[in-house]
Amino acid sequence: MALFANLIAPQGPTNLSLDNVAEPPSGAHWLGTDDLGRDVWARVAFGARTSMMVGIGAVSVALTIGILVGLASGFFGKWIDAVLMRITDGFMSVPPLILIIVFIAIIGPSLLSMITVIALATWPVSARVVRGQVLILREQEFIVAARVVGVRTRNILFGHILPNLLGPLSVVATFGVASAILTEAGLSFLGLGVRPPAASWGQMVNLAQQPDILLDKLWIYVPSGVMIVVTVLAINFIGDGLRKAVDPKSVR
Amino acid sequence: MSQPLLEVHDLHVEFNGRQGCVRAVRGLTYTINEGESMALVGESGSGKSVSALALLSLLPRKSAKITAGSVKFRGEELVGASEKRMRELRGGSIAMIFQDPLSSLNPILTISDQIVEQIQAHEQAEGKQAKERAIELLDLVGIPGARERAKQYPHQLSGGMRQRAMIAMALSAGPDLLLADEPTTALDVTIQAQILELLARLQRDLGMSILLITHDLGVAAGFTEHLTVMYAGKAVEQGYTSELLSAPNHPYTLGLLRSIPRLDRPRTNALIPIAGTPPDMSKGSAGCPFQPRCEYAQTKCATEAPPFEAISTNRYIACWNPQHEAIERTGATK
Amino acid sequence: MSEKEPVLVIKDLSVRFAVGSGLVRRAKGYVQAVNSVSFTIAKGETLGLVGESGSGKTTVGRAIVRVNDPHEGSIVLDGHELVGLSPSQMRPLRRKVQMVFQDPYSSLDPRQTVRQILTEPLRTHKLPLVNSQGEDRISELLSLVGLDPAFASRYPHQFSGGQRQRVGIARALAVEPDLIVCDEPISALDVSIQAQVVNLLESLKQRLGIAYLFIAHDLAVVRHISDRVAVMYLGGIVEIASSEELYENPRHPYTLALLSAVPVPDSAVEKTRRRTILKGDIPSPTNMPSGCAFHTRCPLREKLGNPEICSSVRPELISYPTSKDEHLIACHFPDEKLINHFLQEKDGSR
Numbered sequence A: 001m002a003l004f005a006n007l008i009a010p011q012g013p014t015n016l017s018l019d020n021v022a023e024p025p026s027g028a029h030w031l032g033t034d035d036l037g038r039d040v041w042a043r044v045a046f047g048a049r050t051s052m053m054v055g056i057g058a059v060s061v062a063l064t065i066g067i068l069v070g071l072a073s074g075f076f077g078k079w080i081d082a083v084l085m086r087i088t089d090g091f092m093s094v095p096p097l098i099l100i101i102v103f104i105a106i107i108g109p110s111l112l113s114m115i116t117v118i119a120l121a122t123w124p125v126s127a128r129v130v131r132g133q134v135l136i137l138r139e140q141e142f143i144v145a146a147r148v149v150g151v152r153t154r155n156i157l158f159g160h161i162l163p164n165l166l167g168p169l170s171v172v173a174t175f176g177v178a179s180a181i182l183t184e185a186g187l188s189f190l191g192l193g194v195r196p197p198a199a200s201w202g203q204m205v206n207l208a209q210q211p212d213i214l215l216d217k218l219w220i221y222v223p224s225g226v227m228i229v230v231t232v233l234a235i236n237f238i239g240d241g242l243r244k245a246v247d248p249k250s251v252r
Numbered sequence B: 001m002s003q004p005l006l007e008v009h010d011l012h013v014e015f016n017g018r019q020g021c022v023r024a025v026r027g028l029t030y031t032i033n034e035g036e037s038m039a040l041v042g043e044s045g046s047g048k049s050v051s052a053l054a055l056l057s058l059l060p061r062k063s064a065k066i067t068a069g070s071v072k073f074r075g076e077e078l079v080g081a082s083e084k085r086m087r088e089l090r091g092g093s094i095a096m097i098f099q100d101p102l103s104s105l106n107p108i109l110t111i112s113d114q115i116v117e118q119i120q121a122h123e124q125a126e127g128k129q130a131k132e133r134a135i136e137l138l139d140l141v142g143i144p145g146a147r148e149r150a151k152q153y154p155h156q157l158s159g160g161m162r163q164r165a166m167i168a169m170a171l172s173a174g175p176d177l178l179l180a181d182e183p184t185t186a187l188d189v190t191i192q193a194q195i196l197e198l199l200a201r202l203q204r205d206l207g208m209s210i211l212l213i214t215h216d217l218g219v220a221a222g223f224t225e226h227l228t229v230m231y232a233g234k235a236v237e238q239g240y241t242s243e244l245l246s247a248p249n250h251p252y253t254l255g256l257l258r259s260i261p262r263l264d265r266p267r268t269n270a271l272i273p274i275a276g277t278p279p280d281m282s283k284g285s286a287g288c289p290f291q292p293r294c295e296y297a298q299t300k301c302a303t304e305a306p307p308f309e310a311i312s313t314n315r316y317i318a319c320w321n322p323q324h325e326a327i328e329r330t331g332a333t334k
Numbered sequence C: 001m002s003e004k005e006p007v008l009v010i011k012d013l014s015v016r017f018a019v020g021s022g023l024v025r026r027a028k029g030y031v032q033a034v035n036s037v038s039f040t041i042a043k044g045e046t047l048g049l050v051g052e053s054g055s056g057k058t059t060v061g062r063a064i065v066r067v068n069d070p071h072e073g074s075i076v077l078d079g080h081e082l083v084g085l086s087p088s089q090m091r092p093l094r095r096k097v098q099m100v101f102q103d104p105y106s107s108l109d110p111r112q113t114v115r116q117i118l119t120e121p122l123r124t125h126k127l128p129l130v131n132s133q134g135e136d137r138i139s140e141l142l143s144l145v146g147l148d149p150a151f152a153s154r155y156p157h158q159f160s161g162g163q164r165q166r167v168g169i170a171r172a173l174a175v176e177p178d179l180i181v182c183d184e185p186i187s188a189l190d191v192s193i194q195a196q197v198v199n200l201l202e203s204l205k206q207r208l209g210i211a212y213l214f215i216a217h218d219l220a221v222v223r224h225i226s227d228r229v230a231v232m233y234l235g236g237i238v239e240i241a242s243s244e245e246l247y248e249n250p251r252h253p254y255t256l257a258l259l260s261a262v263p264v265p266d267s268a269v270e271k272t273r274r275r276t277i278l279k280g281d282i283p284s285p286t287n288m289p290s291g292c293a294f295h296t297r298c299p300l301r302e303k304l305g306n307p308e309i310c311s312s313v314r315p316e317l318i319s320y321p322t323s324k325d326e327h328l329i330a331c332h333f334p335d336e337k338l339i340n341h342f343l344q345e346k347d348g349s350r
Helices: A040-076 A078-093 A096-107 A111-138 A141-149 A153-190 A201-209 A211-215 A222-246 B048-055 B083-089 B111-121 B127-140 B159-171 B189-206 B217-223 B241-246 B251-259 B299-303 C057-064 C087-093 C114-124 C137-144 C149-153 C161-173 C191-208 C219-225 C243-248 C253-261 C267-272 C299-303 C308-312 C336-346
Strands: B006-017 B020-032 B037-041 B064-073 B094-097 B177-181 B209-214 B226-231 B234-240 B309-312 B315-317 C008-021 C027-041 C046-050 C072-077 C097-100 C179-183 C211-216 C228-233 C236-242 C327-329
Touching: A040 A078, A040 A111, A040 A153, A040 A201, A040 A222, A078 A111, A096 A111, A096 A153, A111 A153, A141 A153, A141 C097, A141 C114, A141 C161, A153 A201, A153 A222, A201 A211, A201 A222, B006 B048, B020 B037, B020 B048, B020 B064, B020 B226, B037 B048, B037 B217, B048 B064, B048 B177, B048 B209, B094 B159, B111 B127, B111 B159, B127 B159, B159 B189, B189 B209, B189 B217, B189 C253, B209 B217, B217 B241, B217 C267, B226 B241, B226 B251, B234 B241, B234 B251, B241 C267, B251 C191, C008 C057, C027 C057, C027 C072, C027 C236, C046 C057, C046 C219, C057 C072, C057 C179, C057 C211, C097 C161, C114 C137, C114 C149, C114 C161, C137 C149, C137 C161, C161 C191, C191 C211, C191 C219, C211 C219, C219 C243, C228 C243, C228 C253, C236 C243, C236 C253, C253 C299
Parallel strands: B020 B234, B037 B209, B037 B226, B094 B177, B177 B209, C046 C211, C046 C228, C097 C179, C179 C211
Antiparallel strands: B006 B020, B006 B064, B226 B234, B234 B315, B309 B315, C008 C027, C008 C072, C228 C236, C236 C327
16 A cells, blocks of 8 residues: 555656666665666656556456456356357467567557556456356346346346455455566566666566676665565455455454 | 163253354253154254264364263263274264255265265175175165166265165164154155155164154154254253143243144144244353243243253153143134 | 236246257257146235145246246236236336245345345335335335334344345335235245244235235145145146145145145154155156156056056146035046045045
8 A cells, every 4th residue: 555655756767867876775865776877766666656557457457348248248148158258268268478478569568558468368367257256146036036126137237246246356356456466577577568767666677687786786676576575465465355344244 | 671772961062163152052861762763853053963963973073072961872971982983883883864965975976885885884794795785775765776776876866865875875784873864854745755754664674763853843743752852952842752742841842833834733723933033052041042032931031041850751841931731632713 | 906807817837948058058958847837816815836846836936027938828917918028018017026035045135235125126116215104115114024124224144034034025015016926935944933924924915915826845834824725746737726625625646645745743643644655756857757747656547557548648627526616636537436535545544
């Protein structure tokens, strides 16, 4: 949560200052500077933004597609289900890495392309989860009761089924965010993600490939690595908490 | 035979779960002699099934415990007995059948395999002999075409057949005592009649004792000589089935009989429900657990728990204010 | 609507389910769950529908509320034909028929408060939330079913099974239906609570003049609450008569067997009654016997030397000759002498 407020870095993340190249942490630069004189702390802070945007952005898109597909598939069944599931299977059968690399090669790396491609690679998971849950819920007597009362289908879907999906969905969402952040970090590490001068944790860890940075200038890459781990852990805990909070039965 | 087959005295069973301690059985006493049958009747939460599982040490070790009381089988104390001894008894001298045969039978083994496994575990026979014995048993329980059926899997049999197969398994070592936990509850009524008839026949022919756990007083009436009624983990009334059902003394038994519709009474007889709801078993109660719902309750009932003791020959009751109203044969329209 | 006009007329209702699926989910075959069933329910009457597994009784109930669609036959509710209606045409008619379900644990949305659950039917049909005296309808409904109006803000998991069932009944009552289909409404409840709910249903019937289709497998309860009873076996009605008549003078061999299988909490009666215990299992609807569905287990047929007609021709529901009220039976041998003879042999103590 603290990550959100990290817009407080006085030095911009991209300010070059060739005088202060590769300085260890000091009063002016809390985490030192990197090889191009940019403030590491600022880059970590702005990298957080990147991660969050990718994480939340990708998951939002993936979930939206997934929910719509899963609801339609699970609730209406028959040929709609058959067609949608084949499409889903199609997406799932492409190895995500290949999909991502090809996509980025075509569109070019950027924040937007990252969000898009991660969303495309991960929506099938949420679609399957949603469909599975909908299939179970559909047969529950309270759904049949709603039909008997005469409730319109869209009201059943959004008033009864969707609220009952919040539990499993919050799990999918939080893992999705964590996984998206990791993916982004990985892609940026490989040079396929966010390019400099924009900041990204993965990118910063990438710099560790140079032996002198790896051994002598730890301040350049360690903070980002740590942030990745801490963030993913934190999200997992939040997810757990969210799941419990959203279940009315755990209200004490 | 002077020694009773099974003696249960003041049994207490506790579960330790996340919500705290649930005292599922809070005082159960009964005796079963050779060749006799007894029904243990109660609703959900009464502790009847738990008490039977406790007898055979079938409750999960970590969370459930017998905290007091004794269980003697032919004079041998079972509470605290070693797991080895219990394994010898289970399926051997004491067998158990359950409500849902589909979940009690192993879905990936054929019927024959399962019975043979049972036979071999109690060293009754080996190999081919065991297989033949299995088929004999399936015949005994009235499964037509036993030889072919033995090779089938549980899901290929109907509910009634599965129950018969389970009974065959239970009989394989010639038990002296059969614990039957709601064996017909999940079955259709015409199939239930078949299974009960089978159990009655087996009891007669094999001289086996049966403890029948059920919530259905009608099933108890047709089948057993003795009856114990349980409520909230305690035995509240006990006696000869026929006497107890025609002249119950405990308000709960009385209430139950008045609230169920019966084919042998005029259909316009009013159903008089028992007010309130069954108690929360995670909470203890100071006095009689039935007191909140009892229309004959006295002040004493809320604070002091009545002891389970004899009220007349072979009639035991835990009540401060027993009733002596006989259930009328014809009943009036109220 | 006049007093005499029935609330529900079912004629030749048949429902089947698709079995098996190919790549594109095309059905490979059908299971006939309900086979040409006909009956009527008068205004304010309770018709009990009994049967064992595979009898089709639940399917009949669900077909009436259009949860399952019949492929043949007609359902006329208050003079309106229901079969073939589109969902939007059906919607206004849903005010006339509602359903109470078996499982109190899954028939209420766990995420909604009682108030929300009860408001939904009112809102769907644009009914007022406040009655003519200015009282809150929700409170009125809760009082009607014997629950404290303050419970409206609670969630289902905070209630016991019996209380949840009452909420389900309140929901059915909200739209003021003429007919309520009760699908095993008490089977999932504890014995000591069942009477409470049965009495509630009866008192609501007295007060509001609602008709019920009471579907259950517990014969004693059905006898108590119903005015007339229909017995189903493998998708067809085998006998239908007034409650009194059916239980006093059952004529169909299946009804006889069914009644004699019901245990009675009286040892003396149990020990002396003669039972007709049927042999064999109930056939699965996927493997429907030819001719009369009951012929494979029918003791009367056996007694008569296995007449050809039982296994080849499906019997129609015909009027039983000597009864005073309507008493229909689906049997090729409804001859009184035969049945009496059979009864005497099997049921000596009667």
